[in-house]
Amino acid sequence: QSALTxxxxxxxxxxxxxxxxxxxxxxxxxxYDHVSWFQQHAGRAPKLxxxxxxxxPSGVSNRFSGSKSGNTASLTISGLQAEDEADYYCSSYTTSxxxxxxxxxxxxxx
Amino acid sequence: xxQLVESGGGVVQPGRSLRLSCAxxxxxxxxxxxxxxxxxxxxxxxxxxxxSYDGSLQHYxxxxxxxxxxxxxxxxxxxxxxxxxxRVDDTAVYYCVKGATKMDFWGQGTLVTVSS
Numbered sequence: 001q002s003a004l005t006x007x008x009x010x011x012x013x014x015x016x017x018x019x020x021x022x023x024x025x026x027x028x029x030x031x032y033d034h035v036s037w038f039q040q041h042a043g044r045a046p047k048l049x050x051x052x053x054x055x056x057p058s059g060v061s062n063r064f065s066g067s068k069s070g071n072t073a074s075l076t077i078s079g080l081q082a083e084d085e086a087d088y089y090c091s092s093y094t095t096s097x098x099x100x101x102x103x104x105x106x107x108x109x110x
Numbered sequence: 111x112x113q114l115v116e117s118g119g120g121v122v123q124p125g126r127s128l129r130l131s132c133a134x135x136x137x138x139x140x141x142x143x144x145x146x147x148x149x150x151x152x153x154x155x156x157x158x159x160x161x162s163y164d165g166s167l168q169h170y171x172x173x174x175x176x177x178x179x180x181x182x183x184x185x186x187x188x189x190x191x192x193x194x195x196x197r198v199d200d201t202a203v204y205y206c207v208k209g210a211t212k213m214d215f216w217g218q219g220t221l222v223t224v225s226s
Contacts, residue, residue: 001171001172003154003156034211034212036211036212036213038155038213040155045205045216045217045218045219046155046205046216047216048212048213048214048215048216051211051212051213051214052211052212057214089154089155091155091157091213093211096169097160097167097169098157098160098169098170098171099145099157099160099211099213100157101147101154101155101156101157102154103154104154104155
C-alpha cells in the first residue's frame with residue numbers, strides 16, 4: 001500500500017498550463033479508472049476536482065482536466081490563476097479493495 | 111444541503127482508545143460507501159478505512175488493521191471510527207468522506223493527538 005508518486009512541487013505563471021503526474025502500478029492506476037484528484041488549500045478540507053480519470057463534478061472549472069496512460073494519471077490546469085495555488089493529491093482504487101493517495105504536489109503560481 | 115460533522119477528537123495517551131463520530135445530514139449514510147481519511151500535521155492524505163453502503167464490507171489500511179473499526183448507526187445516521195491501541199503516529203486530522211470510489215464530499219475533520 002505504498003503511496004502513489006507525485007512531484008513535490010510544480011509552478012507556473014498566470015495563464016500558463018501545468019501538468020501534475022501521478023504514478024502508480026498495475027495494482028491501482030493500471031487496473032482501474034477510479035482515479036480522482038483533490039485540491040486542498042491551507043487549513044481546509046480537500047475538494048474533489050476530478051473523478052474516474054476525466055470527470056469533473058458540477059461546479060469545478062473546466063480549466064481542470066484529467067487523463068491516464070498505463071500506470072500514470074495526470075491532472076492539467078489550464079489558464080493558471082492565483083486561486084489555483086494549493087496542494088493537489090491523486091487517489092486510486094486498488095486491487096485489494098483499498099484506496100491509496102498520492103504523495104501530494106504543491107502548486108505555486110509565480 | 112449535505113453536511114458531515116466529525117467529533118470525538120482530542121489528546122490521548124499512547125495505548126489508549128478513542129471513538130470518532132461523523133454525523134451526517136442532507137444524505138442517508140446507508141445509501142453510500144463511506145471512508146475515514148487522515149492527515150498527519152504537515153503531511154499528505156492517507157486513506158484509513160471504508161465501509162460499504164450496506165455495511166457488509168469493511169477495508170482498512172494495513173497500519174490500522176486489528177486496531178481500528180469502522181461502523182455505522184443507521185438510526186442516528188452517524189459513522190464511527192473506533193480506535194484502540196493508539197500510537198503516536200496515529201496523530202492526525204481525521205476526515206469523514208462520502209463515496210465508494212468518488213470521495214466527493216468531505217467533513218471538516220477532527221484532530222486526534224496521541225501523546226504522553
